[in-house]
Amino acid sequence: MKCTRQLLVLLGTGILFVLPLAAMATEEGTADAAHLDVASTFLWMAVLLIAAKCASLVERAGQPAVLGELVIGVILGNLALLGIGLFEPVKTDIIIRFLSELGVVILLFQIGLESNIRRMFQVGIPALLVAVVGVALPFVLGTYIVGPILLPGLSSNTYLFLGAALTATSVGITARVFQDLGKLQSREAQIVLGAAVIDDVLGLIILAVVSAIAKEGSVDIGGIGLISGKAILFLVGSIAIGQFFAPLLGKSFSKIHAGVGMKFTLAICFGLVLAALAQKIGLAPIVGAFAAGLVLDPVHFRYFKDPKIVRDIREAVQDAPAELQARVSKIIEHHADRHIEEIIEPLGHFLVPIFFVMTGMAVSLETMFDLPVLLVALGITAVAFIGKILAGFAAGRGVNTWLVGWGMVPRGEVGLIFASIGKGLGVISDTVYSVLIIVIIITTLCTPPMLTFLLKRNSKAMG
Amino acid sequence: MKCTRQLLVLLGTGILFVLPLAAMATEEGTADAAHLDVASTFLWMAVLLIAAKCASLVERAGQPAVLGELVIGVILGNLALLGIGLFEPVKTDIIIRFLSELGVVILLFQIGLESNIRRMFQVGIPALLVAVVGVALPFVLGTYIVGPILLPGLSSNTYLFLGAALTATSVGITARVFQDLGKLQSREAQIVLGAAVIDDVLGLIILAVVSAIAKEGSVDIGGIGLISGKAILFLVGSIAIGQFFAPLLGKSFSKIHAGVGMKFTLAICFGLVLAALAQKIGLAPIVGAFAAGLVLDPVHFRYFKDPKIVRDIREAVQDAPAELQARVSKIIEHHADRHIEEIIEPLGHFLVPIFFVMTGMAVSLETMFDLPVLLVALGITAVAFIGKILAGFAAGRGVNTWLVGWGMVPRGEVGLIFASIGKGLGVISDTVYSVLIIVIIITTLCTPPMLTFLLKRNSKAMG
Numbered sequence: 001m002k003c004t005r006q007l008l009v010l011l012g013t014g015i016l017f018v019l020p021l022a023a024m025a026t027e028e029g030t031a032d033a034a035h036l037d038v039a040s041t042f043l044w045m046a047v048l049l050i051a052a053k054c055a056s057l058v059e060r061a062g063q064p065a066v067l068g069e070l071v072i073g074v075i076l077g078n079l080a081l082l083g084i085g086l087f088e089p090v091k092t093d094i095i096i097r098f099l100s101e102l103g104v105v106i107l108l109f110q111i112g113l114e115s116n117i118r119r120m121f122q123v124g125i126p127a128l129l130v131a132v133v134g135v136a137l138p139f140v141l142g143t144y145i146v147g148p149i150l151l152p153g154l155s156s157n158t159y160l161f162l163g164a165a166l167t168a169t170s171v172g173i174t175a176r177v178f179q180d181l182g183k184l185q186s187r188e189a190q191i192v193l194g195a196a197v198i199d200d201v202l203g204l205i206i207l208a209v210v211s212a213i214a215k216e217g218s219v220d221i222g223g224i225g226l227i228s229g230k231a232i233l234f235l236v237g238s239i240a241i242g243q244f245f246a247p248l249l250g251k252s253f254s255k256i257h258a259g260v261g262m263k264f265t266l267a268i269c270f271g272l273v274l275a276a277l278a279q280k281i282g283l284a285p286i287v288g289a290f291a292a293g294l295v296l297d298p299v300h301f302r303y304f305k306d307p308k309i310v311r312d313i314r315e316a317v318q319d320a321p322a323e324l325q326a327r328v329s330k331i332i333e334h335h336a337d338r339h340i341e342e343i344i345e346p347l348g349h350f351l352v353p354i355f356f357v358m359t360g361m362a363v364s365l366e367t368m369f370d371l372p373v374l375l376v377a378l379g380i381t382a383v384a385f386i387g388k389i390l391a392g393f394a395a396g397r398g399v400n401t402w403l404v405g406w407g408m409v410p411r412g413e414v415g416l417i418f419a420s421i422g423k424g425l426g427v428i429s430d431t432v433y434s435v436l437i438i439v440i441i442i443t444t445l446c447t448p449p450m451l452t453f454l455l456k457r458n459s460k461a462m463g
Numbered sequence: 464m465k466c467t468r469q470l471l472v473l474l475g476t477g478i479l480f481v482l483p484l485a486a487m488a489t490e491e492g493t494a495d496a497a498h499l500d501v502a503s504t505f506l507w508m509a510v511l512l513i514a515a516k517c518a519s520l521v522e523r524a525g526q527p528a529v530l531g532e533l534v535i536g537v538i539l540g541n542l543a544l545l546g547i548g549l550f551e552p553v554k555t556d557i558i559i560r561f562l563s564e565l566g567v568v569i570l571l572f573q574i575g576l577e578s579n580i581r582r583m584f585q586v587g588i589p590a591l592l593v594a595v596v597g598v599a600l601p602f603v604l605g606t607y608i609v610g611p612i613l614l615p616g617l618s619s620n621t622y623l624f625l626g627a628a629l630t631a632t633s634v635g636i637t638a639r640v641f642q643d644l645g646k647l648q649s650r651e652a653q654i655v656l657g658a659a660v661i662d663d664v665l666g667l668i669i670l671a672v673v674s675a676i677a678k679e680g681s682v683d684i685g686g687i688g689l690i691s692g693k694a695i696l697f698l699v700g701s702i703a704i705g706q707f708f709a710p711l712l713g714k715s716f717s718k719i720h721a722g723v724g725m726k727f728t729l730a731i732c733f734g735l736v737l738a739a740l741a742q743k744i745g746l747a748p749i750v751g752a753f754a755a756g757l758v759l760d761p762v763h764f765r766y767f768k769d770p771k772i773v774r775d776i777r778e779a780v781q782d783a784p785a786e787l788q789a790r791v792s793k794i795i796e797h798h799a800d801r802h803i804e805e806i807i808e809p810l811g812h813f814l815v816p817i818f819f820v821m822t823g824m825a826v827s828l829e830t831m832f833d834l835p836v837l838l839v840a841l842g843i844t845a846v847a848f849i850g851k852i853l854a855g856f857a858a859g860r861g862v863n864t865w866l867v868g869w870g871m872v873p874r875g876e877v878g879l880i881f882a883s884i885g886k887g888l889g890v891i892s893d894t895v896y897s898v899l900i901i902v903i904i905i906t907t908l909c910t911p912p913m914l915t916f917l918l919k920r921n922s923k924a925m926g
Contacts, residue, residue: 039742046732269509279502
């Protein structure tokens, strides 16, 4: 019986997986002038989504789904090493890349929605400390100690960039782990989220500075001030102005239409606009999306109609015993409160896995094959771990500092951006680039299982 | 008081509308190498979505929201005539175009989900008759009568293409009108949907034939047979095989994960894959998406977990009086049944308006300014109306034939494809192209108000 079931699973997966691939292989190019070749992109999306969902099997091993998505991405992205080049085109498909960017923006918007701005401010001081230590420590260690020791004879600019790349934190991965395991509301998660946002601002400043040094050999204090000012102004401004305008927007737009469609549109546009503005001033779009989610609150949507099921059930139980009414009320109020998160969720299901599979696909395992490079990379990886884990202790007492520290470890796509810019400036050689890629791979892939382990141990200790 | 409110609405709209536009105007190009310039696309999406939602004000005048989306698109797309070129770049933005294509695919997938395959087959004969008459009549009238009379002295190939372009039906617009007014389940709506799908298959065959004639001066019967065979095989095959495999897929994938995410992924991938396959064989992707939606049924997802609110409420009322339990049960069963449609809905809110605003933007009002062209176009438009409205009578007795006929009228993007291909082949001159554009504009923009009128009169007659 069990065997039949597994056969069914295999067969089902096979069909949904092979069908698009077969179609892909028989590219006929029948797309006419007036139509884009949307077919291939649709197929890629389907393949990435199904692959991501199949990879959620890692949950059976107690691991968060995001690890599975990353790993399946690494596998698909490196099939070329086995001579299977089928997945190579997707890496450069501009539309898939856009959808993946949109995915991480949606994710951070969701995380922001689930976070509470007041709780976030409560962790402001520890988050700031964690961010500062988590940036300073890897930067100093990378630039002045392990860089010159492990990679001797390179220019000081290279060490600067190496150090800078080690300061990055990819909040997406950590946030997903906390989300997958239902711990997003913990104080540790809030500290990591806050620290990661501050980290992004600091990272932006560092990137501007080291880029200026690499390009012109010197730093212009005015320029640094300008960038820092803009970044800080954006964050403080978008939260302050958003707090003020969100209720106004909710009220105004509910007058045009008070249905779910308008509610959804208002929320998503708020996220998109802030993400775009963040990128326009040079910050990562995810910072804007997170700020937007943080600002928005169920209360801003109180002028909109409740979801239909809530209205229906409220009506159905209106003459029920008081105790039952209260019980049902609690459920539907909670549901109505979560409604905005719920209507954003399918967008997350649609786009977020694309981001993580694509992040995995960007990992090139080939770099691992060069033993000297690998050894140097392992040394630098150790520093990358130590810097962030020690930063966790800056979170102070009353929280699990290990959790905070490990939460800051993954470099992910942010580290990749640093490395790419350094390579673009000619400061980072192919070897150093490979080293950084390995650091990014290891920090990114080790964090989910480690965080899972720490979270579970923590719950056990608490319970 | 009323005045203050309206001021608030204006202010709110102003902010959400002007902010992104202002950001757009100060393009700084700070996007670095490793990042796409996602910011501009995000802003465009926000602008299009907010514009679409503001246009839903037409509902106050009893018109369907889709008319507002089309009209606001026409306005934004023709601001260049007033010297405001701000919206020109969005027309050629490849990512926005992709999202818009994805939007109409999602729409037809939703329409398919809301339709029932058995009910669809019940209207099979009338739908086939409506489609055949609705293709033959405009084709013959266009090619042999009004073409030669109103546009004398052109080649017979031009008349052929003119006739072919008049056969198209854009199901998206009609489907949205029926959906907006809650009449998607009516027999008339089902006939129009069925006929539009058949129409698309017939249109594909005609397009292939007239293209072959225009290119080579003759038709290859084998080629026509091949195209027709592929198209029919696809439709029949995808429905038959889908009917067989959908339950299997549902069962298999629920074993990997039985949550909402997997349910959503499975459904959407099914739609994407069939849409892609349809395009691969030369049909419109929407035909595949519609077939996919038609095949999928709540029953295929019975192995997945119910939505949380359903489980919670079921638990809360389990020891309530039987009568109350039954009442609540009915609501939550209905909700659980509609759950798959509900989790696709936000995707619709996100992407469908982009399609309709973009369809509106593709309309170039400039062509309207040439009086002789306009007059010819009006004549041909009359034929375009008459051909489809008469086809409605083929639906037979027991239905409102006017509704069916008018439902087939809009040429929309399908007519645009015919015109573009003809232009690409050099068969259709700029003047004839302009004529066709006007025909498309008028048939597309007149249908929503006319259908609304007919539907309301119909309800009144029924009630």
